[in-house]
Amino acid sequence: MIYTCTLNPSVDYVVHVDELRVGELNRAVKTLTFPGGKGINVSRVLKRLGVDSTALGFIGGFTGEFIEKELGKENIVCDFVKIPGNTRINVKLKAGLETEINGQGPTVEAEHEVQLLEKIRSLTENDIIVLAGSVPSSMSSDVYEKICDEAKKRNAKVVVDTSGPALKALLAHKPFFAKPNHKELAELFGTSFQAKEEIIAYGRRLVEMGVENVIVSMAGDGAFYFNRAVTLFAKAPQGTVKNSVGAGDSMVAGFLAAYTSGKSLEEAFAYSVASGSATAFSEDLCTKDRVEQLVHEVNVMRF
Numbered sequence: 501m502i503y504t505c506t507l508n509p510s511v512d513y514v515v516h517v518d519e520l521r522v523g524e525l526n527r528a529v530k531t532l533t534f535p536g537g538k539g540i541n542v543s544r545v546l547k548r549l550g551v552d553s554t555a556l557g558f559i560g561g562f563t564g565e566f567i568e569k570e571l572g573k574e575n576i577v578c579d580f581v582k583i584p585g586n587t588r589i590n591v592k593l594k595a596g597l598e599t600e601i602n603g604q605g606p607t608v609e610a611e612h613e614v615q616l617l618e619k620i621r622s623l624t625e626n627d628i629i630v631l632a633g634s635v636p637s638s639m640s641s642d643v644y645e646k647i648c649d650e651a652k653k654r655n656a657k658v659v660v661d662t663s664g665p666a667l668k669a670l671l672a673h674k675p676f677f678a679k680p681n682h683k684e685l686a687e688l689f690g691t692s693f694q695a696k697e698e699i700i701a702y703g704r705r706l707v708e709m710g711v712e713n714v715i716v717s718m719a720g721d722g723a724f725y726f727n728r729a730v731t732l733f734a735k736a737p738q739g740t741v742k743n744s745v746g747a748g749d750s751m752v753a754g755f756l757a758a759y760t761s762g763k764s765l766e767e768a769f770a771y772s773v774a775s776g777s778a779t780a781f782s783e784d785l786c787t788k789d790r791v792e793q794l795v796h797e798v799n800v801m802r803f
């Protein structure tokens with residue numbers, strides 16, 4: 501079974517305006533509301549790609565109820581720890597450019613962390629757990645490491661899609677799969693990239709640190725895949741971007757869906773890139789049909 505863990509889920513409130521006038525009244529031309537948070541997005545895309553998962557993490561209040569109801573409509577199994585306070589609302593403002601304002605999220609107490617860790621203790625060697633998204637400011641920054649330790653003790657595979665100190669700390673635990681974008685990779689090593697060769701060098705360093713599979717995404721410029729044996733590159737398919745929120749999460753789901761169904765590495769990587777782009781070209785997350793159309797446009801090259 502695949503488990504996703506979203507410590508700080510969100511209701512994503514997508515607001516379209518023709519033109520943003522700062523300091524004035526703006527009227528939306530369209531608004532959309534989605535259950536969000538990186539792990540939840542991975543669960544939603546996995547389901548669309550025909551793979552079941554269980555969504556773990558913390559939810560609370562009317563926004564938490566919305567998330568659980570929406571995931572229920574999509575037949576996604578939820579096993580959240582319920583907390584007081586409202587799950588955050590993240591504003592995704594579309595006014596030509598995409599601007600995001602992510603909420604802080606409710607307080608998670610020590611007792612809630614204990615309840616989550618208890619759920620992690622039921623994982624087995626047949627399971628994969630995806631740790632995705634930011635750590636709530638009320639939690640200690642090593643919570644992902646604690647979850648990772650519990651999962652690894654039980655030989656479950658750990659997948660990491662986070663950034664900053666949480667990503668840095670988790671790499672030492674040699675996860676099965678990590679998907680930083682190129683900016684997160686640069687931040688990890690306190691550098692900035694001017695050329696693709698630098699992305700390759702630093703991506704390979706993650707493999708040397710013990711990560712089994714690494715995908716470094718580069719938005720419209722495609723992505724690299726690294727493991728001990730190969731470096732692969734794929735350009736992103738061309739299309740009209742409608743919403744890049746969740747594109748990275750869709751890549752994680754696409755890779756896992758293909759990998760767990762026994763596809764080759766090249767195929768899994770192509771499927772991952774196609775899933776990211778299919779989401780970028782959709783208002784909500786990708787559909788399986790769109791992924792399978794786009795995968796034919798993804799050419800995987802070996803370096």
Ligand SMILES: Nc1ncnc2c1ncn2[C@@H]1O[C@H](COP(=O)(O)OP(=O)(O)OP(=O)(O)O)[C@@H](O)[C@H]1O
Pocket residue numbers: 680681682717718719720721722723736737738739741744745746747748749750751772773774775776777778780
């Ligand atoms: N403009 C685009 N055109 C085509 N494909 C895109 C575009 N933006 C993103 N993608 C696809 O989505 C993948 C992931 O994008 P990106 O690098 O932006 O991830 P991310 O920063 O983790 O995203 P997020 O945090 O919003 O989920 C890319 O590798 C690509 O396949």
Ligand SMILES: O=P(O)(O)OC[C@@]1(O)O[C@H](CO)[C@@H](O)[C@@H]1O
Pocket residue numbers: 508510512535536537538541590602632633634635745746747748749
């Ligand atoms: O604040 P975090 O946890 O870093 O990111 C949360 C978030 O921006 O990530 C998802 C897209 O990847 C959205 O659904 C959600 O709003």
